[in-house]
Amino acid sequence: MDLDFVCVHAGRPAAELTRRDVALALLAVPSGVALVALPDLRRALMAAGNPLSLPFWESAKATLRAIESGGATVGDVQRWLESTGTEPLLLTRSFFVWPEEDERGPVAEEMFGRLVAHLEERVAAGEVDPDALAQGDEAAREVYEDLQERWLNSPLPDGRVPGIAVSDEQDEELFAAWDEEEAFALSELRRILAELPDPERPAGDLRAACVRLREVLADPGYPGNVLRACAGYDGEPLPADDEELWLTVTAGIAGPISDLPEDDDTPERFSDLEGELSHEDSVLAALCAIHHADWLAVVAALARRGPGVLASPERIARLIAESDDIDVQMDEPDDLEAAETLFSSVTPLWACLGIVDRREVLTPLGRWGLPKALERAWSAD
Template sequence: MMDPWDEAAAAAVERLRALVASASSARAEPVDRPDGTVAAAAGAREGLRSGIWPLDWVARAAAFDSAFPDDAGDLLLEALAAVVAPEAAPGLEEADEAALLALQPADWAAAVVHIVEVAPPVPVEAEALAAVAAEEAAAADDALDSDEVMLLEAGFGLVVPVLAALGALDADDRPTPVGAWLLPRGVALGLGTDLDEGDRANGWSGSAGAGEAE
């Protein structure tokens, strides 16, 4: 019998895979890393090294220490994956860490779909992400009580600033093209699946985006 977390993760990954496939189908071609990926990674790298919130705890969660992935896409993906499933203790306050770890695979998938498909050009807010996750839980006959919803809000309250720091959201917390590429892939990676395994093995397609260099 599959472990409940693994079963939930597998279902969430399939939803994220469908989201990526839908984006590719809409363009009638694979979705390459967008322009801005390298710039986003450069900003993220600086934040991860600085030890300044919110990327201080992400660096600890990813166990980067002083060694960061050289590739821009890998850096962003691995940082986000560590938010979903920390490789090491993030060093947050106990209540914050409990809220972060309370986010379930279905919550992550609901949030990503909302941000990528629904949110643009609306600013992303933790309360809205928690509401979407709670609505989907209720639709699946797993209604959350008010305390559980508040826990979701606290968890996503930690996540939203990280998404902005990784370039997935702009200065007004609206989704960016980098975010549309990063979110489904980074969350799936945190849930144990590399959606771009072939591309990563053979070198990124459109690796730096048009007009960009690593």
């Protein structure tokens, strides 16, 4: 490693290299190699008229030594990189987080580069003091954090707000990946169901289940409030058709449509980060955390086995682990426990719909309707 390596890595001539450029180059090679190269690199930069500063070199040596000895954490290294004065904060006060370098889209890449350039201007103007940052000055760090917070939340000349633009891009990527995963899961579900006989519609069981379901949905408490949120029923009249009602609610369990309605203490409830979620919020969170692959494995297995099969959370976790329909590794006890915990929020709701009975055994109604409801959940616009 030498000055030429740093210049190529940064894409700048020696006279224009910043502390961040040098730090990134040092972190790009093994720490032992960087430590050996440090004295020669410092002399070469002095000869090029860009000596940087003593606090920077001392902080670089200390950080590299800590990395080499195994005493540096990822956070320590990130903090040192940020102390160069032109490295964007990984996590801001408003909890904005930059995507990893290999996961940034075009907008994130553009905004990250814009912020680096902005910080370089602030260093040149004397508003950011890299030496004070390298020495752990808390006042300098506060100025540095404030400056980035303002930039992320201030409109650019074209009207875009950097933090919002990056978050919107991430949301679009997340939704696109989700849609792709859902489409694949739907195609697999249809392939599996095409190989199985179509069960007879249990009209009497469906009618009785919907009588009970309408009573549950009329109750303001759990589980009615959760099932209404799952189905997206927020005050409007319920469908008169039993099949439409039942399939909509069942599909909502696999893909909740809305949150619980807000009440007077909702802002306080969610602003208390150390407080516990209500039972209803915990149930909805669990439903949203279940992956498409897990739903596919469970419903496919139950459809193949038919009425009478045990569908307890423990058995469901095992069905996922043993499934040939999905590519998932659940060899550790913690994996099975996590799946069991998530589906512990599902089976009581299934019981309200007559999908399982009091012994948590799949019913004919569950065998008939679960696959149809899952298909509906993944086919909805």
